[in-house]
Amino acid sequence: GAVVSQHPSWVICKSGTSVKIECRSLDFQATTMFWYRQFPKQSLMLMATSNEGSKATYEQGVEKDKFLINHASLTLSTLTVTSAHPEDSSFYICSSTGTSGSVLMGEQFFGPGTRLTVL
């Protein structure tokens, strides 16, 4: 299957700082990438859908100015948590679908996740 990587795998930062998380599709081109957050012992909550070359679409309740998403190329999307606070501590996971498959029917490939801890 296709491989999606995330960097860093974990990060600890001070409150008020910004943190950037990268999501890369390693062996395929991803026109669409999805960003999720997951609190301990809970399910994944979709934060936003990112399409290459256009603005991300955010889910209701997700602050776009706080969670900046950039999808500048077909293999890279970034999520920047700006002015992070302890309540932003979570597990952030990206996923993507390839260009060849229909986003409606195809499989999504998930990254390994990034654990963010804000002190």
Place this chain on the structure above:
Amino acid sequence: SQQGEEDPQALSIQEGENATMNCSYKTSINNLQWYRQNSGRGLVHLILIRSNEREKHSGRLRVTLDTSKKSSSLLITASRAADTASYFCATRSNTGKLIFGQGTTLQVKP
């Protein structure tokens, strides 16, 4: 919003036993997928069942889909300690987004 509900929330069984997890959803779907997540890790795709399919097998996994009841089940036969993980069902909305259920945490005791 999350539309998948799963039960049980937690399941503990002995190695060798079968594990059954159920998922219900609210809206019409194109397909339903099951994923596994080991603690602190990303998701691994297990199986996809399309809306016109009723049952699908993959190794020790058996998935059923009942669109009239808007429900699906995942059966893991002859479970192993390595099957210990959280299992999520996910449905795809008409905009392509995956909506995840709350998940079932499975513990298989050796």
